[in-house]
Amino acid sequence: MSNMIRRYGASLTLLICLLTAFWLLMLVIVPNITLLESSFRPYLPVTEIGGPKDIYTVANYMKVFNGAIEVSPFGFTFQIPVHVLTFSLTLFYSVVVTLICFALAYPLAYFMAKILSARSLPTMFLLLFVPLWVSEVLRAFAWWMILALKGPLSWVLLQLHLIDHEVRWIVGYNGVMIGLVYTYVLFMIFPVYNAISSLDSNQIEAAEDLGAPWWRIHWRIVLPHAKPGIASGAVMVFMLSAGSLLVPSILGSTTSQWFTQTVQQWMLDALDWNTAAAYAFLLLLMCTLFVSLVMKIFRVKLSDIAN
């Protein structure tokens, strides 16, 4: 602190600290504390706030367990609370989306890092950046159009005689998954690309020279080196997918429900901010647990993830 004052003078140092404090306290830390605190309070009309009913309770969290429905995956039938089901499916499909994104992104990232010439690289980046700058809502909408019952996808496949009548593509979570992959795959490409490009190409050539087949080179040399990038990309894609509201809303079907939609219902439909806070906190918990898990598995630190 004292060397800051020596370097910038007292008044500038104060200004800098105040601005940063404003951001971190008023925009980050206090809102999250308030969120947590609200989640433990019941939803009361204004007059009853501060009164006898205003006590700390976990009732909002327990609402997750209300309303059981029946599900039959893999032939086993059991009862499960609706929101728990939604939570689990959101988690599950976000992981699936992350895996698919990795599968799609890795070859491209490797190509850009090791095969593509340096001259073409800026053009490649430009081409990839353009969809990124187009708003998420428009990207989701584009797929809404393509996957529509009488849309272009059906039309093309009909023309090619691969199907004989229009297929409803948006069924179950299909639309949501397709939309999420398309929207967030770029967030997997860039960190993995960064990680791979820091790998000395000589290592790959040395391995080839020693007789290793291509799949072994990837498995033993490239992938381990790219670990921080993969972890970073996985975290980003998962967080964005699990927290996405636009894509599941636009590309969802009658049988799909994303956890964020549930949160939205509590907040904007039922106007029960406290329960919404509780559910939001559960969402945050899901994301944090995932991040910690990935960090443990991949043995990376938080600082590596900042892309």
Place this chain on the structure above:
Amino acid sequence: MSAGIDLQNVSCDFGSFRAVDNANVAIKPGEFFSFLGPSGCGKTTILRMISGFIEPTQGTIRIGDKDMKGQRPNQRPTALIFQNLALFPLMPIWENISFGLEVRGVDKATRRAKAQALLEMVDLPGAADKMVSQLSGGQKQRVAIARALAVEPKVMLLDEPLSALDLKLRQHMRAELRAIQKRTGVTFIYITHDQGEALAMSDRVGVMSQGRIQQVADPREIYNNPVNGFVASFVGENNIFAGSVNNASGGMAGFDTALGPFRARLGELAKGNNIKLYVRPEHTVLSETQAAENSVPVTVSEVSFEGAFIAVHGQTATGQTIVAEVRNDGSATVPEIGAARFAHFNAAHASILPDTTVVA
């Protein structure tokens, strides 16, 4: 308008490490003064204390009789030339030079004119609108000097400014710096580890080692009459003989060594056990006959041609190597390897000095 600098009992500690220990020196106004010493000797710390980036832990620094305690760098009448020059890369040259005037509120036209005048003084008349990245190393040097001179400082502080330049350019810039200093009359405080630089440019030199000032004197004095072994070794080459004093009178003394008795001047600080006799190679002569005193039989072991002079190495009976320098002007015949000669020196050219660094 220049000022003198007084350091009185100045010390600087970094935690438990004493970087500068009890420095006392009075630098005269208009003087070109160098602090000379190896890296880590404390000369950079002294410079940063004078310029105000570090406060001394003890002692007083006065510039022009004014106590500088508590004065921040932007309040002191000093200008610092950094080792890496620190020219502002995003400003054209004239703005770099007139920056000190800009922050004092001088108007643009005056600034521009002043910058142009300074550019002419440092012999870069057309460079006003160029950017720093377009200049060579020597040109950047001169811009840095112009920038410092623009604020008309009472003291110029130069932090090894020539160390990044190559040899020929360095020698050229030495002469230029000295000329600029004489022309402007500003007090220059120059720090370097290169003794050739310090001796060539300065009015006086302060030799430093391990935070202490060893000796302050003009270059000749430093070279010819070093006060201890460190100074003697740092500013030039020596033949060194270990031994003990046996007889002292009138500034001369007898010195007993394994190679026999010598006679030499007795240094003032030569007390205690760890004293040695120092004589320079250029004062060591090889001849075929033994001299009256200070003469050692040697066998020529090596002859190396060093350009302006030839270094002849002779091995004594005890295995010590003595170096004699012969001028390369054809006046003396260079002995062959294996020849037997006598290496001798004049007592007036040799000094008996303490080997450890002892504060004057």
Place this chain on the structure above:
Amino acid sequence: MHKLRQTLARVYAGAFIFYMLLPLVIMSAAAFNNTDKIPAIVPWKGATTKWFAALWADDRMWHAFQNTIFVALAVALISVIVGTAAAILINSVSGNLRAALYGTMISTILIPGAVIGISTMIMWTKIGNGLGSDFILFNPGLHLSVLGQVSYIAAIVMLLVLARLQSFDQGLEEAALDLGASHAQVMRRILLPHLYPAIGAGAAVSFFQSIENFNVTQFTRGGADTLTIYVFSKVRSGISPTINALAFLLIVVTLAMAVLYEIKRRRTASVEAAREAEARHAAALEEAVI
């Protein structure tokens, strides 16, 4: 690498680009299709610009557009100021404090937008209730959207400015101080100019991130529209190809800006290269003379 695999990789890259860009092309094409209501490219009923005209006439869209721009400008302004300050602060501290600050700042990027939106709403309305004030700040509205968006966009700006700070030579600040500059002058004339490229990039990124934000805005807007909200509600309720017209325009603008940026980047690079060549030439001359 084996030639076959290289070719395969190239084909894959091409296919990937195709996959990325095709949906956007299809979406844009539908803006020109003379259909009745639902946006589609099959069946193709002839080219038309009537949807662009309809878009021009859509008041709600203009209102939303206006709101979007205001919000984005506010977000860019605040994020740049706060992010730059935070970057300078982080750069000056070290050890555990630095790690803690850095971790808190980065975590904002990872928090789901829904959580940010809800927490922002709850906090400010609570403050309003606590103070007994009905001041606009404490009620739902786009101002809360701005604050919510800033909470994580400032972190992006911070990262950009911090990276640029690492390449700054602190000696320049010392030189300026030594020449007599005050701290404010040093900041204004030495440090900030060095940071301008990062600050500019930060402003641009903030602006665009704000425009396309949905989650935070959805929970904090209290009824007001932004473009993303507008499009979203249209997709859910009454769709028409005016959305495609809007999409097409946005894509064209994005492309234009990407191209402009690339041109500018190449021009600056060549100027720099020319200057360095001049310096080398001057150095060679110098050596010859001496």
